[in-house]
Amino acid sequence: MSKAERTRQFIIEQTAPIFNRQGYAGTSLSDLTLATGLTKGAIYGNFENKEEVALAAFEHNLSYVTNGLRASAAKSASAREKLLAVPRFYRHAYAEIRARGGCPILNTAVEVDDAPPSPLRRRVEETLRGWRGNLVRIIEAGQQTGELRPEINAAHYATVFMALIEGGVLLANTTGDAQALYTTLDHLEHVIETQLVT
Known part of the structure; x- marks a missing residue:
């Protein structure tokens, strides 16, 4: 990487946890200069404005979750295992997600x-x-192979999965009790095994 690219990456890595914890509105330019040790001019020499930094920080925070989900799913051949990889990832990674300031999808969605x-x-x-x-694609692929029930509505269950996971993360973060998330993940695994799998 060039010096400019290294500086830009440094800014992203140092500010990503702040944006994830405090949000766009709650993060000031002073927070960014304090976190990086750089001047306002140095930050805005690499980014057009605070929103561009926030967007890059969101992508950085998001990559931890998306890369983890992809890696979990890649280890699974069947649709059932790919679906079960989702709650398994969140169960395994929740402590790290929490340490990073929480789920960036949830945090940013609530703010915007x-x-x-x-x-x-x-x-x-x-x-x-x-x-x-x-x-939806995973569920529909499982329906085509006969692994998942053909009558189920893939879009319906995809929405339920997301709501359970993000709701569980919200409850766990707000109450400080990880069991709130683990309970929803247990339920999600039960739904997969009893309502989707043939």
Whole structure:
């Protein structure tokens, strides 16, 4: 990487946990300069504005979750195992997700849900649509192979999966009790085994 690319990456890595914990509105330029040890000019020499830094930080935070989910699914050949890999990932990775400030999808979605259209809001919407679409594809592939019940509605269950996971993360973070998440993950695994698998 060039010096400029290294500096940009450094800014992203140092500010990502702050944006994830404090949100876009709650993160000031002073927070960014304090975290990086750089001047305002140095930060804005690499990014057009604070929103561009926040967007890059969101991508950085998101990559931990998406890469982990992909790696978990890649180890699984069947649709059943690919679906079960989702709650297994969250069960295994929750402590690290919590240490990083929580689920970046949930944190950012909560902040932008009533905000006017922005690049950050659009990226969160794309992320949620992409996650849902991936779950739908896994379920439909399992239906085609006869592994999952043909009558189930893939979009319905994809939405339920996401709501259970993000709701469980929200409850666990807010109450400080990880068992709230683990309970929802147990239920999700039960749903997979009893309502989806043939």
